Amino acid sequence: AQTVTQSQPEMSVQEAETVTLSCTYDTSESDYYLFWYKQPPSRQMILVIRQEAYKQQNATENRFSVNFQKAAKSFSLKISDSQLGDAAMYFCAYRASNSGYALNFGKGTSLLVTP
């Protein structure tokens, strides 16, 4: 079974600064997807960024980027120029590449953004 580990229950960052959220995972598969989802207090799960395991290039979406280390099974999220609206729970998730498989989520990291 695949497991996803987020070792930081809470993180804090000042507005305009940069913060990195950690995620490691365990799998025997060679092809899979990794995701970071954001869940604000409204509880809507919002996709932040995705990474296909076969791609060596790290994914980037505006202020959000990942550091994907396949050999180390590490998938960290970097948020640059943090904004108050970034405050939320962030979940790292793994999904096998075959359609029909569900997402496996980590326990989440609560991000606090201070003015």
Next chain:
Amino acid sequence: SAVISQKPSRDICQRGTSLTIQCQVDSQVTMMFWYRQQPGQSLTLIATANQGSEATYESGFVIDKFPISRPNLTFSTLTVSNMSPEDSSIYLCSVEGSGGAVTGELFFGEGSRLTVL
């Protein structure tokens, strides 16, 4: 992408009763996933619902407690039966987007927050 509507958004229920949550998607999808998120916790998969067949339940979840219907490709229901306070959670419906296995991402409804007294 996919737009998912869940009903009810929230409800307060009495111990021993049952409640059915509806999930409506704006496009036809093969697989629908039901998740539970207990207070302050992550999302745990309850079951996978495929149209025209029995739902597949994860370890720790059984059909008698969480019966699921999947009558067509745009709709599913999850019933929480004989509720106890331990069932107080957010229940989320999730589907693949139109990209399916190409993009891999799942889309989520806003969730149904159940409180059992």
